[in-house]
Amino acid sequence: MRLTHLLTLTTLNAALCSGAAAKIEKPDFNKHIKPILEAACVHCHSEKSDKGGLKLTTLEEALKGGDNGTSLVPGDPAKSPLYTTTTLGVDEDEVMPPKKEGLLSKEQQELLKLWIQQGANWPKEVKLAQTVRVNFEKHIQPILEENCVTCHNPEKAKGELNIATMKDAFSTGDNAPAIIPFEAEKSGLYGLTTLDADDDDLMPPKKSGGPLKKEQTDLLRAWIEQGAVWPENITLKAKEKKGPATNNPDNLALVQKIHAFIVQTSKEKAEAEMKAYDSKVPKTEKPYSMVAIKGGEFLMGSPASEANRKDDEGPQVKVKVKPFWMGKFEVTWDEYLPFMITDVGRNKDGSKQKFNPDDAITEITSQPTTPYTEMSFGMGTDGYPAISMTQHAANKYCQWLSAQTGHFYRLPTEEEWEYAARAGTTTAYYWGDDVSKAKDHEWYYDNAPNFQYAKVGQKGPNPWGLHDILGNVAEWTLDQYQPDYLKNLAALGDKATGYYVPSTKPYPHTARGGSFDDDPDKLRAAFRRASHADWKQQDPQLPKSIWYLTDAKFLGFRLVRPLEIPTAEEMYKYWNNGVEKE
Incomplete structure (x- = not known):
């Protein structure tokens, strides 16, 4: 350049x-302070997310403060947590922004201090909005x-x-x-x-x-x-631009080979032959467990009388579901990390940069590019649920596992997920309608350890043996989100069995269940969650990655294995369902 x-x-x-x-002697709010606050503070302190009871979108809110009192004392930086918390040590719990998000630079801290010393002039008509x-x-x-x-x-x-x-x-x-x-x-x-x-x-x-x-x-x-922050210890080196990925061998022909392997390997033909089983990922020997779920009929959605009910949860529809196995636990990092991080060079679409047409089917499935950051965000990996993957990444994990085991795995449909989550019950939660008992059954905001996810299986299962189905992390389904999904489902009649909404666009897709970052109303079996571009807002890749949702730390997935083996063409659609490119 x-x-x-x-x-x-x-x-x-x-x-x-x-x-x-040149040293800024008199900081201007709109030019110097507003960009810092909007980028570093508002995502956690706004109407959408008021952590610590604090909102920072207006001067009035900043002066009012949160659970611990005011955040801003004009003229006195030492009594203004908006400034003092930015100067704490990198490992101190109260430092803001937190270590995992990156501290403010010394220059940004000094601007905040000087602005407050000079009276914290903040035009009353200026309202802050979150920026990347x-x-x-x-x-x-x-x-x-x-x-x-x-x-x-x-x-x-x-x-x-x-x-x-x-x-x-x-x-x-x-x-x-x-x-x-x-x-x-x-x-x-x-x-x-x-x-x-x-x-x-x-x-x-x-x-x-x-x-x-x-x-x-x-x-x-x-x-x-935002101040052109450039760490002094970084020296840039010229790098070659990577060209677009081409000739990805992860195609229908590959899926046809996987399909033939599955037909040859899977022995169960009838529901009576289905049993729960423990298994291991062949490539890594990491364990996982599957629970047998009998087919049946249930009332999907929530009644109009249910507390905290959302419009997209009705009308209730009677749905028949075919038998399947479902993961006893959410997929853990132990299982997912070897799929996510490999020593193989990969194109952005996940194909190997160097591949041999004769490679085994287990070697050709697309896998994620290396992430730019540690994707557990310091919350733990040994026994904890994997998080922050796109629906496409979860689909490809299912394909990767299927190619190794000879069993067909995919994401659950919305029908299957709610059927399994309810486990034969008709109440808001599988334990009843008493929200006060949530703490005994699931992890959510009020009881999550250290305000983060917990190891899988620490709480008891639902009546069908599924752990953490309504809490800990939310879970992907196969469906494109539709606000009127249940209305459309009702119109299908008998054709509703096995129904899912194929993807036609990047957003939204449907996730189900509550998470460690949710209030208990989102633990209800009928609660539906629509994905959004904001879930990868801070993704550093250009264009945005098809593999990672850097802002969806609350989201994971669970495996399903239907008894009925679909055609190769149907498998291909399941595993390539996510339309991730924006």
Whole structure:
């Protein structure tokens, strides 16, 4: 990326251009403070999520504070938790933002302090909204290393600009600075990337792969507006752009081979032959258990009289369900991690970068690319439920396991999930309608250990032997979410048996059950949850990953194995049901 024409984009005078980040003597709320709060605080302190009883979307709310009193005392930073909690040690429980989300930079802390000292001027009409918090390593470093460092490094500094280190990026260049914190429009690093594709000053040039995608320029802009935080210890190195994945061998022909293996291996033909069983993932020897669920009929949905009932839970419909096995527990990290992380180079679609057409069927199924962060988010992996995968990733795990075991596994349909969760009961919860007894049966917000998920199987099972079915983590189903799903189901009559809603778009899909982050009303058997793009809002990949939901730490899945083996074509549709590309 050449940055030799910055003066065409800025009217900065020479004094301003002499340094990248001249000290800000009087912080402006809209320019300096608002971007920090919206990116680092509002996602946990708003109408949607008021952790600690604290909301930070308006001045009035900040002054009112939360469970521990006010968060803001104008004129006194030392008495303002909005500032003091940001200065705590990285491992202290009260530090904000938490360690796992990344602390504020010293510069951002000092701006907050100075703003409060000067009276915390916050226009009453300004209401904050959540924005993506841009992380340099996850979001910006890949953009710069793939598009800029090749031409702007210590050995080859076009336009005298070297962006390999923070010091050089903020001070070198014919028209330095190229980056002015909080001033995206005056920063050539951003401005030149937004020019027309045929503009001679576009960076990177068209011949070098420009222009950048809108998602990338938006991230650059947001990063600068949030203060252009760049850790001093990071040195950038040029990296080659990866081309689009092609010739993925995970196709119908592969599924036909898996289907033939399953037909040959699975012996049970009738419901009477079904028994619960314990098994191991052949590749890893990690154990898992399946419970036999007899076919039957049940009333799906909730009655209008049920407390906390949502509109999408009715009308109630009588549904017949065919027999199947279901996972005794939610799929754990012990089972899922070897599928998620391998030493095999993979394209973004999960195909092997190097594959042999003669590879075994167990080697060809698409698997996730390596995540950019530790996906348990510090909550534990040994015996804990796997979380934060897309529906597509869960589908592919089912295919991966099926190819090894010779048993057909998939996600449950909404019908199957609710049938199994109710376990023959007709009340809001499988233990009855008394919400006060939830703590004895499931994990949810009020009793979750350390406000996170618990190891599977620590609470007793429902009447059909399924643990954590209504709590701990919510669980994927196979269905595309429809608000009027039950109304549509009622119209199907006898054709409702085995029904699911195939995917036609990325969002929403349906998850069921409550989680460690939910109130007990969401533990009800009829509760339905629609996925949303926000579930991967902080995903650092561009485009967004088809494998990870970085903001759905409450979500996992459970296996189903129907007695009736579908056709190869049907298997292919089940395992490729998720439409994840946005």
